[in-house]
Amino acid sequence: MSASVPLRAALADALTEDGTLADPEWRRAAATVPRHLFVGSYFEQVPGSVPTRYRPVHQGDAGWLRGVYTDRTLITQLDGRTRPDDVARGTAVVGSPSSSSTLPSLVLRMWQRLDVQPGQRVLEIGTGTGYSTALGAHCLGDDSLTSVEYDPVVGAAAASAIKAAGYAPRLITGDGLRGDPGGGAYDRLIATCSVRYIPVPWLHQVKPGGKLLVTLSGWSYASGLALLTVTGPGAAAGRFLTGYTSFMPARPHDRPPRPALVLLPGEERPTGMDPAIIGTWTGSWVAQLAAPSAERMGAGSEQILWDVSTGSQSRTASRADGGWTVVQRGPVRLWDQVETAVQTWQGLGAPHQEDFGITVSAARQRVWIGAEDGPGWDLPI
Ligand SMILES: C[S@@+](CC[C@H](N)C(=O)[O-])C[C@H]1O[C@@H](n2cnc3c(N)ncnc32)[C@H](O)[C@@H]1O
Missing domain, CATH: 3.30.160 (Double Stranded RNA Binding Domain)
Incomplete structure (x- = not known):
């Protein structure tokens, strides 16, 4: 038996016990999809370093496999170019994380929150390592899922890993802020990179009544996870969710140098x-x-x-x-x-983001507190 099997089962058990995995289908996905095929080598933060320094944990190093099967985000690229395998063992580097395998509990919570029904079509933005894509393909079926990755090197690695794990969703390399370049009538959109505002193509490629699960962020890197329903072509409305979710920014939405x-x-x-x-x-x-x-x-x-x-x-x-x-x-x-x-x-009592909502139209994207006619701010579209 592969050494990863008990570690994967232990992670799935822990995520079931803490309430993350409420749905047995997603529990099976967590217990089946081998995260180590997707992550490979990764970076770890050097504790206490300012600015943050990262040291590589190379595939096969002592502690590597155990690290893969812990519930944490594993950074796999810095500054859009540096991979862990580019950095010698014992060396630490400074950089800005640009690709990662998001912590399993967050990915699995998001998939469950997206509430995909059998036969529905889903567009994922930010394939990254491909781990979340494989979880989605496992539960929803290959034909239901299309995933877009901006970075061709990251996208190619994800494609190999997804194939090696036995899945075959549709994969696209390109700017996911434009949605699916072939167009599409999707029922759901899930973003694992954050955006400053909801990209207009998403509002036309998700059908009315369809849902988008997306983290809104900005140039101060504050963020909130929102679930929106498309109310018509180019329009949507939704609420922010409980918890503390952050994702690296979609590359075209990151702050300028x-x-x-x-x-x-x-x-x-x-x-x-x-x-x-x-x-x-x-x-x-x-x-x-x-x-x-x-x-x-x-x-x-x-x-x-x-x-x-x-x-x-x-x-x-x-x-x-x-x-x-x-x-x-x-x-x-x-x-x-x-x-x-x-x-x-x-x-208003300084509420958490879960008391905030968002209304999106062709002319305006507004985040508000309490109710749609409450105090609010326009997003920089
Ligand atoms: C947090 S990682 C994704 C994690 C991934 N879902 C996983 O489980 O491994 C974010 C990814 O979004 C990608 N990305 C950034 N901007 C993008 C864009 N405009 N379109 C598509 N992907 C983008 C990054 O290159 C990065 O690989």
Whole structure:
């Protein structure tokens, strides 16, 4: 018996016990699909490194197989090019994760939440290693599933792994933000990369009544997982879900390259809001909605917002008397926008994203709190 079989069974048992695998079909998929065929070598973070450094765990290294069958995301590419096998054992590198095998519990929760019915057609965006694609093909059948991967090297590796595991869904290499280049009447769309807004082609390729499960994110890397129903061609509405889901951004939606930060002088004023709130999970989400073209840096009460396109900056600091100040410069008063939004959210009891919803039309994509006519912010479409 292969050494992976008991490890795979133990992972499926653990995910059943913790309530992740409520559906026996998906439990069978988790117990059957051999994740090690998809992951190969992977990167591990060097604990405590700033900026984060990654060291490779090569296929066959001690602990490699056990690592594959733990419930964690395994990074398989940095900066759109560096693979673990490109890095020598004992060396650590800095980079930005650009492909991975998402943690099994999240992938399996998402597949179950998508609520696919027999015979329905599904479009997956972000094949990555192909592990989630194989789980989908196992449960839904090859003919139901099409998966799109942006990176040709990643896509080719996934195609080999999917074939080696015995599955044959339709695979496409290209920009999944354009959907299926052949067009398509899909019943479901599942994205395992995040987007700043819902790409218009998705709203035309999923049939009215069909569903999209997608993580909305932005240039401050705050995020929320939303389930939307298509309400007509080019239109959809939905709610954000419970939990803390993040995915790497779809490559065309990632923030643009920027020069090193130089903080410049500006207008100073006191602020009555502890800036640390925008370092929390939902606080950072609200700040990103209010200032979508800004990148957030800093920590605690020392928060920096920088909108490279307009040169606008804001930076907060603690005062000796326990209060805070903000310095702002540029045409967009970033902190003013964020402060107003966060105060609105706090005035509603500072709910988690599960109290937020989204309405999408050809002209506008709006995220709101509570109800569609409640306070909200337009996404940068
Ligand atoms: C988190 S990984 C996917 C994980 C994968 N589903 C798995 O289980 O292994 C995200 C993937 O999305 C891909 N990606 C990024 N932008 C994309 C786009 N515009 N279209 C299709 N794929 C994209 C990345 O190259 C990366 O491989």
